[in-house]
Amino acid sequence: MAAELTAHQLIEQHRPTLDQALEAIRTRAYWSPHPEHPKAYGENGSLDMAAGKAAFDALLGGRLDLGQPGTDDWVGGEVSPYGIELGVTYPHADVDTLLPAMRAGQRAWRDAGAEMRAVVCLEILKRISDRTHEFAHAVMHTSGQAFMMAFQAGGPHAQDRGLEAVAYAYVEQVRTPDNAEWTKPQGKRDPIALTKRFTPVPRGVALVIGCNTFPTWNGYPGLFASLATGNAVLVKPHPRAVLPLALTVQVAREVLAEAGFDPNLVALAAERAGEGIAKTLATRPEIRIIDYTGSTAFGDWLEANARQAQVYTEKAGVNTVLVESTDNYKGMLSNLAFSLSLYSGQMCTTPQNLLIPRDGIRTEEGPRSYDEVVADLAKSVGGLLGDDARANGLLGAIVNPDVKARLEAAAGLGEVALASREIANPEFPDAVVRTPVIVKLDAAKPDDQAAFMNECFGPVSFAVAVDSAADAVALLRRTIANKGAMTVGAYTTSEEVEEAVQEACLEECAQLSLNLTGGVYVNQTAAFSDFHGSGGNPAANAALCDGAFVANRFRVVEVRREA
Amino acid sequence: MAAELTAHQLIEQHRPTLDQALEAIRTRAYWSPHPEHPKAYGENGSLDMAAGKAAFDALLGGRLDLGQPGTDDWVGGEVSPYGIELGVTYPHADVDTLLPAMRAGQRAWRDAGAEMRAVVCLEILKRISDRTHEFAHAVMHTSGQAFMMAFQAGGPHAQDRGLEAVAYAYVEQVRTPDNAEWTKPQGKRDPIALTKRFTPVPRGVALVIGCNTFPTWNGYPGLFASLATGNAVLVKPHPRAVLPLALTVQVAREVLAEAGFDPNLVALAAERAGEGIAKTLATRPEIRIIDYTGSTAFGDWLEANARQAQVYTEKAGVNTVLVESTDNYKGMLSNLAFSLSLYSGQMCTTPQNLLIPRDGIRTEEGPRSYDEVVADLAKSVGGLLGDDARANGLLGAIVNPDVKARLEAAAGLGEVALASREIANPEFPDAVVRTPVIVKLDAAKPDDQAAFMNECFGPVSFAVAVDSAADAVALLRRTIANKGAMTVGAYTTSEEVEEAVQEACLEECAQLSLNLTGGVYVNQTAAFSDFHGSGGNPAANAALCDGAFVANRFRVVEVRREA
Structure with missing residues (x-):
């Protein structure tokens, strides 16, 4: 299949943004490519307020068919904290079909390299950004956030955190060059010379376990960090906050397909009421990375039981x-x-x-x-x-x-x-x-x-x-x-x-x-500058976002031969 | 106490080497500051072959008093695979005294910053390098390696791996600046401005569990990665291979003291025959990082039980x-x-x-x-x-x-x-x-x-x-x-x-x-260029050396205030 989005196009369009993000995480000065003001949207393909609301309304009561393999049922049941029933249904997956299908595209995704993965992720974020008004309603009616907060925290701030993770993932992968010539002097004899090739390889399938209150803000760092490092990503949303992550998965699958990759590299695992599939998924051998936000009890369970995976948890704390x-x-x-x-x-x-x-x-x-x-x-x-x-x-x-x-x-x-x-x-x-x-x-x-x-x-x-x-x-x-x-x-x-x-x-x-007395609050952090959590106390074992958050999501395989 | 080694001296002497190491891990071309040839030693303060042998002989049958707090006994009993009894005794520690003492100097070590820690580590490595001939005998008579291999693998190659870990640790810590000014535009209103300070902070006390066959080569990466990231390091050598790591601890303590730091930042935990202190130490709450090389059974035990620590293991594999x-x-x-x-x-x-x-x-x-x-x-x-x-x-x-x-x-x-x-x-x-x-x-x-x-x-x-x-x-x-x-x-x-x-x-x-047919062998890897292990298969959960090996040994604490 010929890709509709070529590497050239994607790199030309997104490399400048990636470079700015790389500079921002180095200086930690203020920067964001995602506008915070609702009125900033409506041009260059983005939905304005009315169009976003209409797009959200059109989703209600419908089926969100993501075209995923192994769909054996349709599940839903979200009720907005504002009282309305969303009535959206999502694919329920036969995991034994879905997980193998998610691995099928991993080789091509791995071989695409760090830069191509980064710009594909940036295209996903760009399309999510264009639909920020639609996402705002989805976040509002699952988390209970007021509209303006759902718009900002669920939209540009979440997109910032996703982009930040892509930037960290990219820079971590390119710290080792693709190729090296190694020539060791041997005194009077000829030097020994080797040619070495280094390839970042993914861990496997990553699982993102979403939370009720910040489905996108807390979900995007792990999702994009894992995807940008070559892993397939299975998103298991909180049963009360499926829609924002389901839309995210939808966008990701569209972009992956258009760029010539297997859309099954990103998939949704919605569940029936009371099914509790997080435990089942978390201990599957295919799952090698888990990102989780939620209760201490389940975070501790994951850390103790999902031993086949790298587990990143944000749990409860007392501030x-x-x-x-x-x-x-x-x-x-x-x-x-x-x-x-x-x-x-x-x-x-x-x-x-x-x-x-x-x-x-x-x-x-x-x-x-x-x-x-x-x-x-x-x-x-x-x-x-x-x-x-x-x-x-x-x-x-x-x-x-x-x-x-x-x-x-x-x-x-x-x-x-x-x-x-x-x-x-x-x-x-x-x-x-x-x-x-x-x-x-x-x-x-x-x-x-x-x-x-x-x-x-x-x-x-x-x-x-x-x-x-x-x-x-x-x-x-x-x-x-x-x-x-x-x-x-x-x-x-x-x-x-x-x-x-x-x-x-x-x-x-x-x-x-x-001594905060002005317009910055202790409970708000800004991507590219502030760390969210420290990863060093019981509230969370990782910080958003730093080298440690991305470095172990991939490994580097070296192939060496005589030059 | 006035430091005998000032920051200025140490930086002037070692910063060029650090910079070369940083360049080497980026290009992965051949580089080493540590000579492989025994005849290269004997000048500029380094021991030549005879002096190294004499220094080793002088150790035999003696007590290696490291001046550690909480020493309640003297233990030893190494017998060389070549048949001679070493007869060296080492301090046996009362852990309840030693561990708190190791934490006392951590604040000053943390506040010294990444560059100072790096150059102190390089001074330690320099002094070890000067004693390479002495270490060669110590490695030979504990591991059973032939002299030339003990000299090279236990000397310059081990020192290379230590230096490589210091370089990775340094660059990881300086990815975030010490300070940042963050100014967010607010349209027509005044911008919001914050001043932020970022400090790499250590995990706590790191434990290095040494192995019998490569006490220095396998011990140095974890030891120096942890020390360079601000942690105190307790070295628990294999009971059959204490001497090379005890000498390492001795040098580290000397240099730390001369540079004005608490020597107890590095300490030895030698054990009585059959005491099995690794399990006790590994689950102490003070121990937050463990580096282990050895059997799969004990590596698996550590991963399952030392849950309070970051555990880096190199276990068995089938090549x-x-x-x-x-x-x-x-x-x-x-x-x-x-x-x-x-x-x-x-x-x-x-x-x-x-x-x-x-x-x-x-x-x-x-x-x-x-x-x-x-x-x-x-x-x-x-x-x-x-x-x-x-x-x-x-x-x-x-x-x-x-x-x-x-x-x-x-x-x-x-x-x-x-x-x-x-x-x-x-x-x-x-x-x-x-x-x-x-x-x-x-x-x-x-x-x-x-x-x-x-x-x-x-x-x-x-x-x-x-x-x-x-x-x-x-x-x-x-x-x-x-x-x-x-x-x-x-x-x-x-x-x-x-x-x-x-x-x-x-x-x-x-x-x-x-297709190796010349003078490079599948079982040899070169620091700064080859990865040792991948960290992605059951033989080891970490590679020597990459970002993942160092990134989680410290966390970054941010203090922000209005500008």
Whole structure:
């Protein structure tokens, strides 16, 4: 079959973007080729707002036929956190047919080389980017994110993370040259000369196990890292968040076919309700790489049981913000209020424990007692979410009943400083929308420790009274070491405290944001510059994205002969 | 304490070498800063042959006091495969004292940064290089290698592999800049600006578990990769091969102290006979990285049980050479004869199974039957080892009684094409020196399969009759997939067969040497150019040396704040 997309075309079109990405991960300065503003779309083949919405609506109630081999059934059942039934059905795979079919195209994909794989991946990302408005609705109606967040985090930010992984994968593969001439002097005798050829070879089939809250953002790094290093990729979405990844698989298969490769290099593994195919797939001998985002329990299970695979996990953690002193009290409060409210705290990076000295903190306005700080923060969150329309735009919907139950139970854990409030969503009356709860706890009380030392995923924060800054740092260390952390924040004007917090983060391996008071939040990271997680504490065994994330997804085979 | 070695001095002295190493791993052309010839030593502070021998002799019967904390006893008991008792005793550590002491210096070592760590490692390697003659005797009298091999493989080649690991570790750490300014445009509003600081942080304490046959060559990559990435390193040598690694630890501690660092960043864990401390150490929470070379059984145990650590293993494999056709029959025979004889086949890279079509092979001298090929190879080995002095120089001594027992049992597995011969060593009358045995087996016979499909470590090769080249390639694939392989060799003049063997090696992930007839042997790899193992088949989960070998030994912690 003649390829519709030639290597020449793809390289000409995408190599400049790849080069910019390579430069960005080296300097870690700001860069993104994917516009964040909804109005930036609609030209050069991309869908504008109306066309994206129409494309999404056209998907509802239909069958997404990906043309996959071994399809033995059609499955679906997603219900949006906003209340609507998506009604989309997806191919259910006979794994014994699908997995061998996925391996058939691997040789050609391997032989295409690192650059061709990279530009094919960039073409996939380009087409996803063109459909960002459509993806935004798909992410919104599976994750419960508000539209703007679903648009940005599920669209350009996710595409950035995918491109970042492609860049790392590419540069890692070309660190070894394709060919080398090796000539060793032998004194007066003729030198010994060898010709060597080096080929990056894939591990096998990679499995991406998607999550409910960030199907694309958390799914793309592993998907593109594995594909760009020559592996076939099987995508097993979360049963409540199939559509965004199914559309991704659809685009990938289209591009692969047009570029002359086997579309089965990327496939979807949707499952029946309660089928639990992740365990079955994860231990298949064909599966050699697994990327997983989700609960600690299943992440630990994968690490212990999927021994035939390289396993990259992002699990639960307990994120801490230490509040010791500030020279911008209002800025601190509003920054924290936003962090606690965004997507109803349903981010793996949302702060949970706010450690505040029981004797209060210093501010540029004078001292504030523990109670005052908590009350002021509660007021700040209340103000931020006082307007229902704005609240809906920030909070999105509660993603599933477990989160709602956890939120309701949290009020019983201690004194409630800010009660959760129900917000009506006029557009989607069945959406469950809740403002965050803030509960006062005491680090000295064992019952309270039991509460705040576990992840309480959702719009729940604990204002934990601590004896001193030193105690707070010690608690921070314990929390990271025992529970892991995706993020750490700190507010302090004291050099000594700043130094102590930094040292704790360096030793316990956690990413630290210091004194954020403006438009950057502790729970947000930017591709090409910020690392998401560290890979060095219990919350995750990998960081997005670094050399370690890609280096072991392929191996290099050398063939040498006399020159 | 004022450092005797300043950063300036170390960088001035070693940065050019580091840069050359970085260039070499990029081009993979021939390069080494460590001379292979014994006569190259004796100037610029290095020990010449006599001084090296005297230094080694001075060690015998003495106590090697490394000044380690927590030393509760002195242990030893090495007996050279050449028959002499070394009589050296080493500190036995109370691990509960030693491990915490090893962590005390980690902060300063981390804060020194990647370049300083690299040049300190290069100073360690330089001092080891200066003592190459001394190390050669230490390696010879623990591994049983002949002097010249102990000198080269245990000296410059091991130092090359250590330096290669330092180069990979350095470049991996500096892929992320120390600092970044991140400025994100906000349309008409002021841009958001952050200052970010990135710090490579170590995993913790790394454990190197040494092997009997190549204590330095197999030990240095992990040791230097871990140290250069900021980890403390505890070296647990094989009880029969303590001295070369103990001397290495001694040098490392000296250099660290002189450079102003805590010498306890590198320490030795020698053990009492039968103590089996590797299991205890490997599962200690402080141990976060393990490098291991040895049996598959213990390697598998480590991978399954040392779950708190990154585990890099080189285990057993079954190496195959496919003999299908050649245009240099004599060159092939002499090349193979050398490969089978070197160090009595006690290399993880020595070919074991020679697959030869039962209908014979094509050569430039006309066809040769299976029986003729095997007889000619036997004759070639016999000729190579016909002179006892030359045989002693090539074979070295049998490293331990297990290898001797295996060699003796091998003769009972099939028709013996070449019997093993006992060789007297006039200098060391108690040395056990044996020539290799070649046994004829048949791929079609189940009993024979059971014999050749397991590693028979030592001077044992099987001439396996196969039905065809296609069958040989299929058997090669099965062998790599099920048993692993550190090396694969092939002799063929057929493009079709060459292509099939290459494809088997690419798909099963094994390093291939094609048609070697000169002075390079399938069992030898050169640092900076050849990969040792692939990390992609059961023989080893890592290759020496690549990005994957170093990338996960450290993590990067980011501290960001508003600019």
